[in-house]
Amino acid sequence: MKTVLMVAEKPSLAQSIAKILSRGSMSSHKGLNGACSVHEYTGTFAGQPVRFKMTSVCGHVMTLDFLGKYNKWDKVDPAELFSQAPTEKKEANPKLNMVKFLQVEGRGCDYIVLWLDCDKEGENICFEVLDAVLPVMNKAPSGEKTVFRARFSSITDTDICSAMARLGEPDHNEALSVDARQELDLRIGCAFTRFQTKYFQGKYGDLDSSLISFGPCQTPTLGFCVERHDKIQSFKPETYWVLQAKVNTDKDRSLLLDWDRVRVFDREIAQMFLNLTKLEKEAQVEATGKKEKAKQRPLALNTVEMLRVASSSLGMGPQHAMQTAERLYTQGYISYPRTETTHYPENFDLKGSLRQQANHPYWADTVKRLLAEGINRPRKGHDAGDHPPITPMRSATEAELGGDAWRLYEYITRHFIATVSHDCKYLQSTISFRIGPELFTCSGRTVISPGFTEIMPWQSVPLEESLPTCQRGDTFPVGEVKVLEKQTSPPDYLTEAELITLMEKHGIGTDASIPVHINNICQRNYVTVESGRRLKPTNLGIVLVHGYYKIDAELVLPTIRSAVEKQLNLIAQGKADYRQVLGHTLDVFKRKFHYFVDSIAGMDELMEVSFSPLAATGKPLSRCGKCHRFMKYIQVGGSKGCDLTLPHWASTLSSVDPGFGGTGSGPRGQGAGGCHRAPLSLPGMGCNECTHPSCQHSLSLLGIGQCVECESGVLVLDPTSGPKWKVACNKCNVVAHCFENAHRVRVSADTCNVCEAALLDVDFNKAKSPLPGDETQHMGCVFCDPVFQELVELKHAASCHPMHRGGPGRRQGRGRGRARRPPGKPNPRRPKDKMSALAAYFV
DNA sequence: GCAAGGTC
Numbered sequence: 032m033k034t035v036l037m038v039a040e041k042p043s044l045a046q047s048i049a050k051i052l053s054r055g056s057m058s059s060h061k062g063l064n065g066a067c068s069v070h071e072y073t074g075t076f077a078g079q080p081v082r083f084k085m086t087s088v089c090g091h092v093m094t095l096d097f098l099g100k101y102n103k104w105d106k107v108d109p110a111e112l113f114s115q116a117p118t119e120k121k122e123a124n125p126k127l128n129m130v131k132f133l134q135v136e137g138r139g140c141d142y143i144v145l146w147l148d149c150d151k152e153g154e155n156i157c158f159e160v161l162d163a164v165l166p167v168m169n170k171a172p173s174g175e176k177t178v179f180r181a182r183f184s185s186i187t188d189t190d191i192c193s194a195m196a197r198l199g200e201p202d203h204n205e206a207l208s209v210d211a212r213q214e215l216d217l218r219i220g221c222a223f224t225r226f227q228t229k230y231f232q233g234k235y236g237d238l239d240s241s242l243i244s245f246g247p248c249q250t251p252t253l254g255f256c257v258e259r260h261d262k263i264q265s266f267k268p269e270t271y272w273v274l275q276a277k278v279n280t281d282k283d284r285s286l287l288l289d290w291d292r293v294r295v296f297d298r299e300i301a302q303m304f305l306n307l308t309k310l311e312k313e314a315q316v317e318a319t320g321k322k323e324k325a326k327q328r329p330l331a332l333n334t335v336e337m338l339r340v341a342s343s344s345l346g347m348g349p350q351h352a353m354q355t356a357e358r359l360y361t362q363g364y365i366s367y368p369r370t371e372t373t374h375y376p377e378n379f380d381l382k383g384s385l386r387q388q389a390n391h392p393y394w395a396d397t398v399k400r401l402l403a404e405g406i407n408r409p410r411k412g413h414d415a416g417d418h419p420p421i422t423p424m425r426s427a428t429e430a431e432l433g434g435d436a437w438r439l440y441e442y443i444t445r446h447f448i449a450t451v452s453h454d455c456k457y458l459q460s461t462i463s464f465r466i467g468p469e470l471f472t473c474s475g476r477t478v479i480s481p482g483f484t485e486i487m488p489w490q491s492v493p494l495e496e497s498l499p500t501c502q503r504g505d506t507f508p509v510g511e512v513k514v515l516e517k518q519t520s521p522p523d524y525l526t527e528a529e530l531i532t533l534m535e536k537h538g539i540g541t542d543a544s545i546p547v548h549i550n551n552i553c554q555r556n557y558v559t560v561e562s563g564r565r566l567k568p569t570n571l572g573i574v575l576v577h578g579y580y581k582i583d584a585e586l587v588l589p590t591i592r593s594a595v596e597k598q599l600n601l602i603a604q605g606k607a608d609y610r611q612v613l614g615h616t617l618d619v620f621k622r623k624f625h626y627f628v629d630s631i632a633g634m635d636e637l638m639e640v641s642f643s644p645l646a647a648t649g650k651p652l653s654r655c656g657k658c659h660r661f662m663k664y665i666q667v668g669g670s671k672g673c674d675l676t677l678p679h680w681a682s683t684l685s686s687v688d689p690g691f692g693g694t695g696s697g698p699r700g701q702g703a704g705g706c707h708r709a710p711l712s713l714p715g716m717g718c719n720e721c722t723h724p725s726c727q728h729s730l731s732l733l734g735i736g737q738c739v740e741c742e743s744g745v746l747v748l749d750p751t752s753g754p755k756w757k758v759a760c761n762k763c764n765v766v767a768h769c770f771e772n773a774h775r776v777r778v779s780a781d782t783c784n785v786c787e788a789a790l791l792d793v794d795f796n797k798a799k800s801p802l803p804g805d806e807t808q809h810m811g812c813v814f815c816d817p818v819f820q821e822l823v824e825l826k827h828a829a830s831c832h833p834m835h836r837g838g839p840g841r842r843q844g845r846g847r848g849r850a851r852r853p854p855g856k857p858n859p860r861r862p863k864d865k866m867s868a869l870a871a872y873f874v
Numbered sequence: 875g876c877a878a879g880g881t882c
Binding site for chain 1: 877
């Protein structure tokens with residue numbers, strides 16, 4: 032009998048899927064690593080009786096790292112980590128012996144079905160499994176397919192069975208996009224981390240972190256915390272005035288009214304309104320209103336919402352909450368706690384889960400009533416296709432679980448009961464009063480039916496005194512009218528719950544990794560957790576973020592992650608080549624890295640304020656009133672001297688403004704610095720140096736061929752230079768003026784069969800066409816085509832853009848100024864074809 | 875000693 036090996040992403044899923052597919056009749060045993068189990072049963076596959084072996088891995092089998100010798104910090108320049116340093120795949124968790132385990136179980140199997148999670152990471156793990164297992168599996172008779180991918184969107188009988196009936200193939204492009212992400216994260220993260228750590232540790236003895244890490248997720252996470260800090264620091268309280276009126280509704284009862292103008296920021300205006308109203312004896316009812324409103328029951332619970340509530344209401348940090356939830360899960364109290372889904376599958380046994388709670392000492396009454404009267408269908412949520420929402424699986428008491436486990440379990444269970452309860456209904460009443468010319472309102476809410484708030488009492492509509500019954504035209508005596516002076520107050524530090532929301536919104540991290548990133552910035556001493564689980568950045572955290580802003584804001588903006596992911600999605604969708612995207616993105620970050628290294632003095636200025644005595648140079652100004660140290664003048668920043676540094680960008684930039692992505696105001700083609708598409712830009716890099724694989728302004732699409740003078744440059748069409756069209760080298764100062772007055776010039780995908788440069792397709796207006804005959808359009812090689820010879824004039828630009836790395840272009844002794852080629856004379860140096868020029872450029 | 879992503 033042939034054997035089918037099936038592999039899921041984690042042990043729990045292997046078990047659930049095997050249970051469904053074997054209809055409960057399977058035999059299970061632990062694998063050699065003690066973590067994974069193997070579930071066996073018989074059935075049919077491809078029309079024949081077979082033995083199924085369902086098992087799992089534990090997440091990724093492999094991890095990416097540099098070759099050993101590149102992990103010696105003292106021997107390797109971090110800049111080498113961008114390209115030279117080779118990487119290798121190592122076992123992700125050597126203790127689990129996953130490769131050996133897979134090979135033991137896979138030996139002699141005939142088919143493999145991959146049941147890994149249906150996301151990009153899962154697709155990547157498919158290939159990790161195949162790499163381990165294919166060499167030991169039986170060789171298939173030629174032409175027979177042996178590798179299958181099951182695609183499922185929930186762990187339900189129908190979904191799993193239909194996935195089994197419609198097996199596909201693993202998607203190599205999706206897997207490649209993850210390979211690219213791993214390599215980018217590793218190279219970029221390690222290069223910046225090593226450089227920063229070595230640079231600042233060598234300079235400031237009193238740094239309160241042994242490691243100054245940088246990462247595309249942790250750094251923007253820190254950025255959010257510092258952004259709030261800056262808002263607090265730069266907050267200027269404003270005084271405002273509010274009119275407050277009281278009317279007497281009864282002998283001993285009065286009603287406080289809100290002013291319809293809410294507030295004014297001018298004392299005299301406030302005084303004027305007070306004068307207009309304070310002498311009035313009566314308030315007249317202008318209108319009354321009653322409206323039935325509903326407070327919606329919560330969506331079913333996913334990981335991120337659980338973490339938010341754990342932090343804000345239970346005072347538990349995300350890392351701790353996650354550990355607690357995992358323990359509850361492995362002990363069978365709750366369902367799988369890592370899920371993005373807030374929608375229950377249609378056939379989920381909600382009543383069954385609810386029945387488990389029917390005898391619980393705390394909520395038996397509510398549950399019994401719900402079961403008797405009929406449950407409410409949960410609201411329609413988001414189905415991410417991973418796991419059902421977090422649901423209690425069996426009843427537990429406080430004595431049984433104790434401590435934080437109980438508190439988290441209690442919350443999860445109350446939340447679950449709430450999702451199948453009814454909405455809370457209440458009546459909103461408003462009365463509008465006129466006192467003199469001014470309008471005032473009071474409103475009150477009375478509960479009609481509490482619905483889910485009975486089980487989540489902290490969500491209830493607060494009890495209020497009921498409003499008097501009255502109608503339009505009624506009058507009440509005015510108790511008093513007075514003016515209150517108040518001040519606007521600054522926001523408080525970011526709560527962990529708010530940070531989780533921001534991270535989720537900007538796609539920083541995943542449900543599983545968000546707690547890790549938050550933990551990271553705490554452990555690195557970039558932020559501290561204050562009361563109310565608010566995150567207050569430390570001096571080190573503030574200086575780092577302010578430094579990034581000063582040097583290259585993209586290093587800390589939340590857009591950095593989504594920009595990279597946009598590129599990676601091109602690979603996943605098969606729209607761009609893996610090597611090209613990786614090459615381009617690494618090239619951009621390598622340039623960012625060099626620019627960062629060159630500009631590190633800018634961050635040093637901020638560091639010195641917090642971490643070292645005054646530099647010997649420079650004349651001290653005066654002492655700080657707060658810390659009594661001498662203040663130091665900071666050239667491009669604020670000017671406080673103690674532990675405060677003020678952000679100079681604060682007035683113009685918001686770190687969450689998605690519109691900001693570059694350093695320039697939007698280049699028109701070349702040399703303007705910063706990319707108009709703003710995915711990732713580099714201070715000082717023009718589009719003609721950009722190797723973006725699909726942007727219509729990039730070198731990849733506008734490059735023509737190797738420069739006629741310098742070794743490394745590529746001649747690139749400046750698409751915005753018309754009507755005085757230009758082709759310029761992106762390294763030296765060679766520039767060719769050509770096709771003056773042409774209406775349109777395009778770089779063709781075709782190449783010259785003599786010199787292999789890209790052909791140019793040129794359109795002229797009829798009246799201005801210099802082309803022979805009455806032609807208006809011509810395609811040819813800018814170097815070899817006799818028609819174009821007359822229309823191209825080679826020159827040297829006066830200077831190169833100063834920001835170009837490597838300094839201004841090499842000036843050539845010969846050929847400065849006018850250098851028109853004599854007609855018919857061959858090109859002085861045969862340009863290499865465009866692709867080999869591009870390939871050389873990548874190196 | 876470094877990243878981020880899986881998971882135990």
